[in-house]
């Protein structure tokens with residue numbers, strides 16, 4: 560069995576995962592074939608030493624890949640898949656697309672095709688991603704082990720047995736980094752509002768989120784306990800949390816945002 564991998568689409572998410580495989584040494588660049596129509600993105604991938612082509616037709620007929628990972632936009636999926644039916648066999652197809660169900664892949668690739676859905680996130684680029692896996696019954700244990708090994712180079716891996724949970728997963732960890740980046744933007748702007756210059760405000764906001772995230776990940780204490788440890792009675796934090804937490808203000812807003820993301824994931828799956 561070859562360890563050759565085809566990566567279809569090398570934009571934000573495809574490139575993040577490619578970096579994980581190469582930086583960890585899990586795959587040699589020569590084992591990876593990237594299909595990417597955009598010349599600049601193809602060049603960016605090529606600079607890492609992988610093979611690159613602009614379209615599937617340029618892939619060698621006897622490539623015999625073990626995994627084809629598809630990282631194109633959900634809306635492009637139905638157009639992209641037919642070019643890969645010729646690889647259906649021992650190969651496992653892995654999709655990172657939001658919303659698109661396994662059934663659509665089976666429709667295009669055959670109902671015996673081995674399909675995995677993975678919901679990653681962009682911190683995968685530095686090995687700090689969250690990746691959630693769902694697989695159909697045709698993925699062999701050997702291929703699941705091989706692919707899980709690759710996914711682990713991108714971060715933490717969890718699996719689900721109920722595909723319908725993937726929309727909720729997407730709304731939390733798939734889109735989640737954007738919520739956190741927006742929080743950093745907001746904290747920076749607020750810093751400027753209370754008198755800091757923008758560079759200092761940006762440093763304080765970014766390092767605070769970084770440090771708090773790392774502490775939450777490493778500590779045995781719950782986020783609730785960690786929050787309480789910052790909050791002196793009648794102090795500054797209590798004054799701020801009174802704004803954020805009274806009437807569950809921030810929690811309500813985050814819940815609404817997550818529900819909107821989940822709804823959009825469901826819609827993408829029906830498109």
Ligand SMILES: NC(=O)C1=CN([C@@H]2O[C@H](COP(=O)(O)OP(=O)(O)OC[C@H]3O[C@@H](n4cnc5c(N)ncnc54)[C@H](OP(=O)(O)O)[C@@H]3O)[C@@H](O)[C@H]2O)C=CC1
Nearest residue numbers: 567568570571572594595597630631632633655656657679
């Ligand atoms: N970005 C993220 O944080 C996350 C994204 N995802 C999923 O990852 C997928 C990709 O998203 P993202 O990386 O952000 O999108 P990008 O647009 O950055 O990347 C997709 C790339 O695929 C290329 N492409 C289009 N058609 C083909 C084709 N036929 N063959 C090969 N490549 C093709 C696009 O080229 P062109 O632009 O020229 O069309 C583009 O460069 C989506 O399905 C998304 O749901 C999942 C989790 C997180």
Ligand SMILES: O=C(O)[C@@H]1CCC=N1
Nearest residue numbers: 656657729733734735
């Ligand atoms: O915004 C999106 O649709 C993709 C899926 C999760 C993160 N980005």
